[in-house]
Amino acid sequence: MPNKPILASLGLILLGLAAVAYYFLATYAPAPVDPAWAVEGDATVSPGSVTVRFTGTSTLLFDDGATAWMVDGWFSRFGPIALLRGEIGPDLPAIEKGLERNEVDRLAVVIPVHSHFDHAMDAPEVARRTGATLLGSESTANIGRGWGLDEGQIRVAIDRMPLRFGEFTITLIATRHFEFPDPAVREQALSNPRITEPLVPPVAAFDYRVGQPYAIHVAHPRGSILIQASAGFDQGRLEGYAADVLFLGIGGLGTQTAEYRESYWRETVTASGAKDVILIHWDTLTGPIDGPFTGEVRAATFLSSGTDETRAFLEAKLARDPELRFKTLPRYEEVVLF
Ligand SMILES: [Zn+2]
Incomplete structure (x- = not known):
């Protein structure tokens, strides 16, 4: 005969565990940005304007x-459990919908900033659907080859060599990835950095090895742009790449040391001379791709020490420089840059 009080307390414990699991795996930390920095889409775009859309x-x-x-x-997008335990590959309906939401049909080039899954995984399919060249590291090229993308659409970048696409002159500059403070995560994500064979998904998330990370400099008659998506730096690498607008990746920055944050700032914001800084890579990797942006899933923030100094760091920078402006972009909406 089962003991009812024991069953009841077992039930309560299971319920408690489920609640904890739900909290860590299905709820999100607040985004490390001030909602006041959000800009809206532009309803009218005059001909010749350079615009940006953010997914x-x-x-x-x-x-x-x-x-x-x-x-x-x-x-x-994949839930945290699939990322840690499962094998992943491009989600074709999600890619189709993503291109639709961005109103994309033809693209000249698609450039993964490095070869981790959250940058390079879908790029070969995007290239296949839009006729774009896939431009990036040799590792990114192997992701393209594994997907069966035509070799004629794959181009391996040469460090600091400008390439022309219409009026855009695009230069990839070899730089470094964000240095994960946690040694185990760093080992998992950054060791053995290259993908040396065509990568055929589905594969484990970290089979998308980092490859060579790049910053992207863009010169256009209307204005110049620098994109540093992963919060890493290589001293002096971006000298000489001034920009009117800087797209600054801040993912994980708040878990780093104050010294690291200051170096990152000097090597990106100060080096580019940009006063208009558009913040990127601060939203969750695992949450939905529609609706409001959130911070990272609680499990990720908990594992990365639980404290995030990002927003305080950015606010201190704003307080010190009256010319500095931070912006965050709306999802999918067209925003005029120049
Ligand atoms: Zn990465």
Whole structure:
């Protein structure tokens, strides 16, 4: 005969565990940005304007009316459990919907900033659907080859060599990835950095090895742009790449040391001379790709020490420089840059 009080307390314990699991795996930390920095989409875009659209993380679409191109083109999303335990591959309906939401049909080029899944995984399919060149590291090229993308659409970047796409002159500058403070995470994400063979998904998330990370400099007759998506730096690498607008990745920055944050700031914001800073890569990797942006899933923030100094750091920078402006972009809406 089962003991009723024991069963009842067992039930309560299970319920408690489920609640804890739900909290860590299905709720999100607040985004590390001030809602006041959010800009809205522009209802009217005058001909010749350079515009940007943001999907989330560092997926960006640039368009001057004649030429459109993308950074990353990542639209698949996976829950935290699938990421840790399962095998992942491009989500074709999500890619189709993502391109639709961005109103993309033709692209000149798609450029993953490095080869981790949250940047490079969907890019070959985006290239296949839009006719774009897939431009990036040799590791990114192997993601393209594993997907069966035509070799003629794959181009391996040469460090600091400018390439022309319409009126956009795009230069990839080799830089470093964010240095995860946690040694185990760093080992998992950054050791053995190259993908040396065509990568055929589904594969484990970290089979998308980092490859060579790049910053992207963009010169256009209307204005210049620098994109640093992963919060890493290599001293002096971005000297000489001034920009009117800087897209600054801040993911994980708050878990780093104050010294690291200051170096990152000096090597990106100060180096570029930009006063207009658009913050990217601050939203969750695992949450939905629609609706309001959130911070990272609680499990991730908990594992990365639980404290995030990002917003306090950014607010202190704003307080010190009256010319500095932070912006966050709306999802999918067209925003005029120049
Ligand atoms: Zn990465």
